[in-house]
Amino acid sequence: MKVLAFDPGFERLGVAILEKKNGKEELLFSDCIRTSPKLSFPERLKELGKVAESLMQNWEPTAVALEQIFFEKNAKTAMQVAEVRGVLTYLAALHEIPVLQYAPAAVKVAITGYGKSDKAAVTMMVTRLVQVPAGKRLDDEMDAIAVGITCLASSAQFGKTPSIGTI
16 A cells, blocks of 8 residues: 655645555655745645645555644634645545545554654654654654554555545
């Protein structure tokens, strides 16, 4: 199983491609895609969509995993992130790739065993669970890797083909 995982955002979109081989998760690619604040919001969506579509075409994932939105304060930002998620969901559907969604707390439980872990704990465990190339990584990229690991771990319960849904 190969998963394309996203930590959705319009300024920074975390992406990761992971595959389960011989019962172990392997990171194949990860990045943090940034868009310029000088671009209009529709232009940013277009740019992110192009990157996501290219990843889907080049890597041919068997599932797309998305982190659900969790915002307490800024409704405008939450709405824009929801629009990014809409673009990603649309592209996955267009390419007939199942979409699985994970709540932030579910990702933290899967990675650290505790649903209220901080970003440092998640990052530390991600680097223990998969080999992450050396270099500075933004939180968004590490979060996408965590979402991908969660998808691969939870999909093992369902067999090779993931179901579409939310965990």
